[in-house]
Amino acid sequence: xxxxxxxxxxxxxxxxxxxxxxxxxxxxxxxxxxxxxxxxxxxxxxxxxxxxxxxxxxxxxxxxxxxxxxxxxxxxxxxxxxxxxxxxxxxxxxxxxxxxxxxxxxxxxxxxxxxxxxxxxxxxxxxxxxxxxxxxxxxxxxxxxxxxxxxxxxxxxxxxxxxxxxxxxxxxxxxxxxxxxxxxxxxxxxxxxxxxxxxxxxxxxxxxxxxxxxxxxxxxxxxxxxxxxxxxxxxxxxxxxxxxxxxxxxxx
Amino acid sequence: xxxxxxxxxxxxxxxxxxxxxxxxxxxxxxxxxxxxxxxxxxxxxxxxxxxxxxxxxxxxxxxxxxxxxxxxxxxxxxxxxxxxxxxxxxxxxxxxxxxxxxxxxxxxxxxxxxxxxxxxxxxxxxxxxxxxxxxxxxxxxxxxxxxxxxxxxxxxxxxxxxxxxxxxxxxxxxxxxxxxxxxxxxxxxxxxxxxxxxxxxxxxxxxxxxxxxxxxxxxxxxxxxxxxxxxxxxxxxxxxxxxxxxxxxxxxxxxxxxxxxxxxxxxxxxxxxxxxxxxxxxxxxxxxxxxxxxxxxxxxxxxxxxxxxxxxxxxxxxxxxxxxxxxxxxxxxxxxxxxxxxxxxxxxxxxxxxxxxxxxxxxxxxxxxxxxxxxxxxxxxxxxxxxxxxxxxxxxxxxxxxxxxxxxxx
Numbered sequence: 001x002x003x004x005x006x007x008x009x010x011x012x013x014x015x016x017x018x019x020x021x022x023x024x025x026x027x028x029x030x031x032x033x034x035x036x037x038x039x040x041x042x043x044x045x046x047x048x049x050x051x052x053x054x055x056x057x058x059x060x061x062x063x064x065x066x067x068x069x070x071x072x073x074x075x076x077x078x079x080x081x082x083x084x085x086x087x088x089x090x091x092x093x094x095x096x097x098x099x100x101x102x103x104x105x106x107x108x109x110x111x112x113x114x115x116x117x118x119x120x121x122x123x124x125x126x127x128x129x130x131x132x133x134x135x136x137x138x139x140x141x142x143x144x145x146x147x148x149x150x151x152x153x154x155x156x157x158x159x160x161x162x163x164x165x166x167x168x169x170x171x172x173x174x175x176x177x178x179x180x181x182x183x184x185x186x187x188x189x190x191x192x193x194x195x196x197x198x199x200x201x202x203x204x205x206x207x208x209x210x211x212x213x214x215x216x217x218x219x220x221x222x223x224x225x226x227x228x229x230x231x232x233x234x235x236x237x238x239x240x241x242x243x244x245x246x247x248x249x250x251x252x
Numbered sequence: 253x254x255x256x257x258x259x260x261x262x263x264x265x266x267x268x269x270x271x272x273x274x275x276x277x278x279x280x281x282x283x284x285x286x287x288x289x290x291x292x293x294x295x296x297x298x299x300x301x302x303x304x305x306x307x308x309x310x311x312x313x314x315x316x317x318x319x320x321x322x323x324x325x326x327x328x329x330x331x332x333x334x335x336x337x338x339x340x341x342x343x344x345x346x347x348x349x350x351x352x353x354x355x356x357x358x359x360x361x362x363x364x365x366x367x368x369x370x371x372x373x374x375x376x377x378x379x380x381x382x383x384x385x386x387x388x389x390x391x392x393x394x395x396x397x398x399x400x401x402x403x404x405x406x407x408x409x410x411x412x413x414x415x416x417x418x419x420x421x422x423x424x425x426x427x428x429x430x431x432x433x434x435x436x437x438x439x440x441x442x443x444x445x446x447x448x449x450x451x452x453x454x455x456x457x458x459x460x461x462x463x464x465x466x467x468x469x470x471x472x473x474x475x476x477x478x479x480x481x482x483x484x485x486x487x488x489x490x491x492x493x494x495x496x497x498x499x500x501x502x503x504x505x506x507x508x509x510x511x512x513x514x515x516x517x518x519x520x521x522x523x524x525x526x527x528x529x530x531x532x533x534x535x536x537x538x539x540x541x542x543x544x545x546x547x548x549x550x551x552x553x554x555x556x557x558x559x560x561x562x563x564x565x566x567x568x569x570x571x572x573x574x575x576x577x578x579x580x581x582x583x584x585x586x587x588x589x590x591x592x593x594x595x596x597x598x599x600x601x602x603x604x605x606x607x608x609x610x611x612x613x614x615x616x617x618x619x620x621x622x623x624x625x626x627x628x629x630x631x632x633x634x635x636x637x638x639x640x641x642x643x644x645x646x647x648x649x650x651x652x653x654x655x656x657x658x659x660x661x662x
Contacts, residue, residue: 059548080550095548097541099608100534108538109549111531118529126467 008071009034010169010200011056011087016065018051025051026062027224033169033200038191040203040211040232042244043221049204052221053171056202057089058082069169080109086168090175092204094158098147102139103128105146106161131164132156135190152183159187163194170194171202176210188214208237222247280602283657284617288624295628302631306497310507313495314431314578315623316616317512318343318571319590323597323615324523325567328533330598331540332560333607334388334395338402339568339594342380343587345410346373346572351419351582354426366426373576374569380406381565382558389554395561403591410584420581430578431510439496442508446492450485457481512574516616519570524612526563536560540608596643597622600650622646 009032018026026048033039041049054060056067058079067074069085076082082089096105103125112120112127128142137156139149146154155175162170172191176184191201191214205211211218212232220227220243228249230240239250268286272279295303302308322339329336350373358365384402388395428435437445457477464471471477495513496506527533535556538546547553576582601618603610625646629639 078550079548083550089548091548095542095545097538097545097608099541100538104534104538108534108546109551111534113531118525119531119534121529122463122467122469125469 007034009068010070012066012068012071013052013056014066014068016052016055016062016067018055018060018062024224026055029065029221029224029226031219031226031229033202035198035200036195037217038195038201038203038215040205040215040218041221042204042211042218042240043227044244047221048224049221050173051224053089053173053202053204056082056087056169057171058087083110083165086166087171088162088165088167088169089171090158090162090173092173092177094154096146096154096158099145101145102132102142102149102157105157106131106164108161110165127164128160131160135160151178152180152186155179155183155187159190163199167199169200169202171204173204174206175203176205176207184210208240211240212237220244278611280611281613281617284601284614284621288617288621291621291624291628295624295631299628299631303628306494308627308631309494310498310510312620312623312627313513314510315627316619317431317510317516318575319593319597319623320516320616320619321519321571321574322564322567322590322594323601323619324519324612325564326594326598327601327603327610327612327615328523328527328536328560329395329564330595330603330605331607331610332536332557333540333543334557334560335595336381336384336395336399336402336561336564337591338380338384338399338406339564339571340587340590340592341403341406341410342377342565342568343572343575343590344584345406345413346377346380346569347576347586348410348414348419348582348584349373349376350572350576351422352414354423355419360421360423363425365423366429369423369426370429370573373573374566377565377567377569377572378562379565381568382562384565385558385561388561389557407584407588410586414582414584416584418581418583420579422577422580422582427577427580429511429515429573430575430580431512432578432580433500433502435512435577436495436500436507436510437514438508439506440508442492442496442506445509445514446488449488453484453488454481512578515570515574519567520612520616527612532556532559537608542608593622594619596647600647602654 012032014030016026016029016031017024029048029052031039031041031052041052043049051060055062056076058076058081061075061077067076069087074085076085076087079089097108100108103121106128107124112123114120125142132139132142135156137153137160139153139156146157149157155178159172159175175187175191179187188210191203194201203211203215215232217229217231218235218240219229220240222244227243227247230243230249235250242250268283269279272282292304322343326336326339350369353369353372354360354365358368380402384395384398387393387398391398436442457480461471461477472480492509495509498507499505500507527536535546535551538549538551539553539556543553572587575586579586597618598610598615599605599618600621601611601614601616603615622643625643626639629642634642
């Protein structure tokens with residue numbers, strides 16, 4: 001991936017700070033990602049991973065710092081604005097409306113309308129089918145409530161929803177936590193495909209094997225600060241674990 | 253109200269689902285219709301044929317209108333994880349306001365009196381609804397509390413604005429909106445409406461079918477599609493025929509469909525489209541299913557809630573016009589406890605108080621169901637307290653049976 005370093009990063013976060021009631025959730029955090037790159041964000045619970053992705057996905061605008069997308073400084077004040085910039089998030093709890101079907105969930109907040117201003121269910125169903133075919137995923141029916149689907153199928157909808165709308169930057173929060181081995185492998189496959197398409201992926205995972213399998217770089221956070229960013233090829237799993245546990249770069 | 257809890261409930265359910273596929277309607281709707289038919293037949297036998305007489309069915313259709321109109325809105329309120337306890341009081345308050353508008357401020361008998369009054373009543377209902385919705389959404393006060401306050405406030409406001417005195421009589425044109433002897437459209441126009449409805453059923457079925465075929469989706473076999481259209485059309489024709497079979501006592505002309513019933517049918521159609529085919533409707537269900545995910549999807553949850561309550565207020569305004577016109581009076585006690593009937597109708601119709609689940613047609617059928625029981629018991633001379641006790645038992649039993657049915661699905 002060294003060639004990509006010459007390009008402009010897809011996203012650059014510079015000196016990002018965020019405080020909640022006097023507690024520094026993030027302090028001077030620097031992170032960036034290049035096209036076709038997977039950057040893993042690691043750290044203990046409360047290290048600031050979740051806050052960082054919420055800053056990027058528009059849920060919590062930062063107090064200080066700069067966000068650049070394609071080199072242009074931007075302000076992201078809402079999830080809508082993040083999506084307009086091509087930043088899509090797959091949340092750990094998937095954030096699906098369980099009572100709605102796959103089609104409704106896929107297009108939630110971005111419905112297609114007919115020229116008379118009504119929901120264009122047929123077009124949405126058609127596009128859902130095409131998207132699932134492309135991802136090589138099968139659902140028993142596009143019209144059953146999501147609550148009746150399996151964990152993997154629900155994950156497929158959550159991922160499909162994120163990548164379908166021309167995502168440039170994808171944030172995946174524990175994408176395999178609720179999945180079996182087969183489905184986990186499928187998600188890994190998908191991540192590689194998306195990489196090949198030039199999408200930048202922020203990956204949050206507790207599974208260090210997954211991380212070494214998929215990530216090009218690893219950024220470790222501790223107490224709201226960046227411990228360090230390393231290339232996966234340059235370090236061992238023990239190095240990364242000691243960064244997470246000790247909160248400092250490995251000495252060698 | 254979808255299934256009967258027999259030991260062989262499973263078989264009942266499978267049979268229902270197969271039948272519903274053939275006719276092309278939801279098994280739940282079919283189940284409710286079947287239960288309703290059984291109850292109607294039972295009441296008809298118990299009343300010696302009076303219940304299913306044209307005259308009684310005409311009265312029943314009028315009785316359903318007020319609760320039915322509001323139940324369609326209550327579905328969306330409950331689906332969005334809220335409740336509106338104030339609508340009975342709003343009904344009364346808007347009614348007294350509308351009556352005063354005619355008698356005191358506009359004057360009776362002008363050509364414009366009825367429609368200016370009606371528009372203002374709708375506006376008042378909508379504003380009250382939106383105001384309560386804003387307190388719920390932006391103030392963060394639970395809707396139970398806000399509308400409980402609304403219940404107390406508007407019931408007494410209805411008393412206060414005319415110191416409890418009933419306002420009557422009202423404008424003659426306005427009275428037509430309540431049904432009654434002249435408030436029907438007669439045989440000719442009833443048939444025209446029926447004809448239009450059949451054309452609409454056929455055309456929309458064909459259009460949807462074509463569109464699905466164009467996208468390569470599965471469609472039902474053509475004969476079944478035709479059976480479906482014929483069945484629905486037959487239902488429309490039977491309804492019109494029954495309404496026309498009741499002659500007006502004075503002139504002996506057929507009554508035809510009452511105006512409030514037309515209003516209910518129109519409201520039901522529009523609300524079904526709102527719930528199923530608009531972004532707003534989709535968002536209401538999404539919020540009910542998972543408010544957090546709706547927020548993350550970029551939906552403005554708070555504003556949607558305000559709109560839900562505003563819509564509920566508008567429908568309370570419509571219901572207020574109907575009942576005030578029918579009573580030919582604005583009285584401060586009108587609509588007392590109606591909110592409970594409306595909530596019961598929605599819940600009997602399958603709306604889940606946990607939010608996210610409920611249908612418009614279910615709520616209207618729920619209203620028909622409740623009013624049928626009440627109407628039947630009145631015919632049978634059941635004393636009022638006993639009537640209410642029966643309704644209470646039915647409400648709880650209906651939800652219980654529905655729970656059992658839902659559990660058997662998974």
